Amino acid sequence: MAPPHPSHLSDTRRGLAIGTSFVPGLLVHGSGHFVAGHSATGWKLLAMEGVGATGVVGGFALLAATGASRRLVAPITSVIVAGAGLFLVSGLADIYGVVAPEGGWGSAPTTVPWVETQLGLRYVYDPVFSYRVFTTVGADLRLGGFRLNPSGWFALDDANRRLRLVGGYRFFGPRTRGNKVRMMNGKPDGSFVEAEAALTHTRYGTERFEVLTGELTVNGRLDLGHVAPTLQGSFAELGGGLAVESYAYERSTEGTDLLLMRTGFGVYLGHEGYPRGEAQVYYDHRHDGYAGGLKMVGLGSGVPGHFGAEGRMYLSPQWGLLFDAQVGSAFLGGVSVLFRHGGNP
Amino acid sequence: MKSLRVARMVPVVAALVAGACLHVAEERAEIDAAVGSASSGDVSVAVADGQAAVRGLSSGSLWLWASAPELSVRLSTGAEGGRRWSIRMENQLPDAVLTAEVAGGEAPVATVVTEPAPTERVWEVELPANAEVTLRLLAADAHSTEPWRFAALADVQEAIDEVQDIYAKMNTRDDVRFLVFSGDLTRQGTAAQLEEFQRELKSLKIPCYSTLGNHELGTSDGMYHQYFGRGNRSFVFRGVQFTMIDSASATVDPRVYGWLEGWLDQGRDRLHLVMMHVPPFDPVGTRNGAFANRGEAGKLVNLLSSGNVDMTIYGHLHSFYAYENAGIPAYITGGGGAIEERMDGVSRHFLVVDARPGEALGPVELVRVE
Numbered sequence: 001m002a003p004p005h006p007s008h009l010s011d012t013r014r015g016l017a018i019g020t021s022f023v024p025g026l027l028v029h030g031s032g033h034f035v036a037g038h039s040a041t042g043w044k045l046l047a048m049e050g051v052g053a054t055g056v057v058g059g060f061a062l063l064a065a066t067g068a069s070r071r072l073v074a075p076i077t078s079v080i081v082a083g084a085g086l087f088l089v090s091g092l093a094d095i096y097g098v099v100a101p102e103g104g105w106g107s108a109p110t111t112v113p114w115v116e117t118q119l120g121l122r123y124v125y126d127p128v129f130s131y132r133v134f135t136t137v138g139a140d141l142r143l144g145g146f147r148l149n150p151s152g153w154f155a156l157d158d159a160n161r162r163l164r165l166v167g168g169y170r171f172f173g174p175r176t177r178g179n180k181v182r183m184m185n186g187k188p189d190g191s192f193v194e195a196e197a198a199l200t201h202t203r204y205g206t207e208r209f210e211v212l213t214g215e216l217t218v219n220g221r222l223d224l225g226h227v228a229p230t231l232q233g234s235f236a237e238l239g240g241g242l243a244v245e246s247y248a249y250e251r252s253t254e255g256t257d258l259l260l261m262r263t264g265f266g267v268y269l270g271h272e273g274y275p276r277g278e279a280q281v282y283y284d285h286r287h288d289g290y291a292g293g294l295k296m297v298g299l300g301s302g303v304p305g306h307f308g309a310e311g312r313m314y315l316s317p318q319w320g321l322l323f324d325a326q327v328g329s330a331f332l333g334g335v336s337v338l339f340r341h342g343g344n345p
Numbered sequence: 346m347k348s349l350r351v352a353r354m355v356p357v358v359a360a361l362v363a364g365a366c367l368h369v370a371e372e373r374a375e376i377d378a379a380v381g382s383a384s385s386g387d388v389s390v391a392v393a394d395g396q397a398a399v400r401g402l403s404s405g406s407l408w409l410w411a412s413a414p415e416l417s418v419r420l421s422t423g424a425e426g427g428r429r430w431s432i433r434m435e436n437q438l439p440d441a442v443l444t445a446e447v448a449g450g451e452a453p454v455a456t457v458v459t460e461p462a463p464t465e466r467v468w469e470v471e472l473p474a475n476a477e478v479t480l481r482l483l484a485a486d487a488h489s490t491e492p493w494r495f496a497a498l499a500d501v502q503e504a505i506d507e508v509q510d511i512y513a514k515m516n517t518r519d520d521v522r523f524l525v526f527s528g529d530l531t532r533q534g535t536a537a538q539l540e541e542f543q544r545e546l547k548s549l550k551i552p553c554y555s556t557l558g559n560h561e562l563g564t565s566d567g568m569y570h571q572y573f574g575r576g577n578r579s580f581v582f583r584g585v586q587f588t589m590i591d592s593a594s595a596t597v598d599p600r601v602y603g604w605l606e607g608w609l610d611q612g613r614d615r616l617h618l619v620m621m622h623v624p625p626f627d628p629v630g631t632r633n634g635a636f637a638n639r640g641e642a643g644k645l646v647n648l649l650s651s652g653n654v655d656m657t658i659y660g661h662l663h664s665f666y667a668y669e670n671a672g673i674p675a676y677i678t679g680g681g682g683a684i685e686e687r688m689d690g691v692s693r694h695f696l697v698v699d700a701r702p703g704e705a706l707g708p709v710e711l712v713r714v715e
Contacts, residue, residue: 064684065687066686066687066688067663067664067684067685067686067687068632068634068662068663068686069686069687069688069689070628070629070632070664070686070688070689071688072688073629073631073632074631074632077631077632125367126367126638126640126641127367127368127598127599128596128597128599128602128638128641128644129640129641129644202640204640204643204644207643207644207647207648208647208651209643209644209647209671211639211640211643242631245630245639247643247671249643249646249647249650249671249672250647250650250651250671251650251651251671251672252650252669252671252672254669254670254671254672256626256628256630257630257631258630258631258633258639259630259631259632259633287633287635287636287637287638287639288638288639288640289640290640292637292638292639292640292641293595293633293636293637293638294637295366295367295369295594295595295596295637295638296369296594297366297369297562297566297594298562298563299533299559299560299562299563299593300559301369301559301593301594301595301596301623301637302559302594302595302623302633302634302635302636302637303633303634328637328638329367329596329637329638329640329641330367330638331367
């Protein structure tokens with residue numbers, strides 16, 4: 001017989017489960033579920049933590065053994081980031097599973113809109129650049145599994161702007177209306193895998209150089225309801241790829257490459273009606289863009305990418321808000337107004 | 346209830362934001378600005394452009410670690426300073442001389458009393474009390490335009506016990522005038538490790554002008570400066586401007602960008618070498634052993650290029666790379682003995698760079714230390 005959902009436990013026991021999901025749960029993932037009587041899920045989360053930690057520790061050991069050899073550093077770093085992602089996800093999933101109500105805080109959308117446009121403002125504080133405020137515009141156009149996303153960031157107080165065009169294909173997962181909806185435990189499954197190609201051009205007008213970036217990535221989302229019923233309504237993301245960059249300076253043009261790795265944990269918000277959306281926290285290994293990589297005191301600065309949080313909330317079938325914040329070499333945050341057509345009813 | 350939850354989140358968010366401080370090199374830039382100045386009672390000293398670390402100061406005694414081949418030092422002797430002063434000068438060119446000039450024109454002669462190491466002299470000079478004295482460390486060839494050479498090294502870290510192999514090989518090179526060191530002298534930048542590095546340097550026959558690396562930040566931000574002086578500075582020797590930048594935090598402090606623009610203006614019409622520890626760009630982009638933000642990396646190298654910089658030398662990556670950044674020849678020399686990059690065909694090494702004033706920097710010779 002399946003144990004009762006943690007939300008059905010007594011206040012004391014549930015409080016204890018929530019407490020142990022933090023201490024010692026931040027170190028021993030699954031602790032909250034063990035206390036809540038969901039030992040099978042607890043073991044799964046502990047195993048995920050173990051695999052993730054092994055990836056991180058093993059990856060760093062390999063980096064040390066190879067002296068971060070140019071021949072092996074990209075796959076080793078990918079293992080480290082993926083391992084860290086698994087570690088992050090298993091820890092947050094343990095907390096989520098004992099805190100969230102049965103069925104989660106929300107459900108995945110059954111469809112994605114044909115058109116979603118956004119218009120917003122971003123504040124970027126980077127001590128070595130003079131830009132601060134950007135207006136951002138973008139459109140996400142989808143048809144079946146295909147996606148086209150042009151966007152632009154324009155500094156209002158500096159000669160800086162970024163133009164980006166993303167093209168993608170979703171191999172499986174929610175698509176535009178009229179396509180088959182995948183279900184999981186009686187609820188829509190938001191899991192997806194999609195490939196993307198992107199071109200980005202950034203003009204640093206004040207600093208008198210430009211950067212053109214071409215990239216290929218594969219990104220995936222797994223609804224964690226696949227892992228355990230208590231995790232219904234949460235999801236994990238992992239993506240990776242490679243970018244090549246061309247820097248056009250005043251006197252020369254030079255190329256370099258960039259490892260792309262991103263991992264995150266998120267939750268759906270709202271089951272039906274509005275407001276409805278999703279929120280996630282993530283780590284992005286990118287060192288380009290306005291957030292760049294993380295600056296730290298001590299000797300570790302430069303290698304990590306940046307951290308971010310994003311929330312997307314529709315207040316009506318067509319109108320919504322997008323909030324995001326990033327911490328890397330800069331503090332970045334802002335809000336966009338979203339307008340869509342053809343989204344989840 | 347909801348507002349209570351939000352209130353509980355505030356300290357968490359504040360802690361995250363504070364931990365991810367963006368001004369990670371600011372404190373070191375502030376320390377830089379104070380390097381070279383010290384006082385003890387009514388005795389004070391000020392080294393021009395902060396080109397030396399004041400290791401000790403009292404009435405009748407001054408101890409400096411030189412960070413440049415030539416120094417100009419202003420000394421106020423104080424009421425009790427009418428005596429024979431002992432000037433201990435570490436990390437000086439072996440043939441450099443010390444002169445003294447008292448305000449008013451008197452020029453007492455400084456004489457060497459001991460030579461504890463090839464690059465260390467203890468000078469003595471008779472100075473009056475309550476006097477403003479200018480001490481100058483001078484190199485006879487400082488303004489020569491003849492071709493010459495210097496060596497470059499970085500990343501000794503935990504391999505300090507084997508560093509004598511490198512110095513022994515360097516000592517066989519009579520054509521090398523001094524060593525420039527682009528960071529990671531030590532494993533964690535403790536006082537004991539910094540002292541050990543200076544002790545080991547005593548066997549080297551030439552001075553070592555360094556900047557700091559990220560491993561010098563393992564203990565505290567200001568420790569390096571007490572022993573070696575400024576992380577950011579610029580000096581000219583034999584037709585070449587040497588500019589050293591503190592990039593140990595994978596960024597350059599905004600204040601240092603201001604200094605750098607001035608140094609680039611000064612060096613626009615002469616050969617100019619810029620060196621720092623963390624390179625703006627890693628030649629292996631997927632590794633990113635480089636600046637945290639590629640936008641800043643692009644800004645910096647474009648600034649160096651527009652300032653007519655002739656060469657850049659970095660450390661941080663424990664191998665040897667020759668490439669270009671913004672059209673400037675760039676070299677990475679991380680051959681001081683720290684964990685080596687494997688499968689690259691290069692082990693411990695240092696570089697010897699030809700300087701031909703009025704013409705070019707280079708070629709660059711890779712000297713292997715097997």
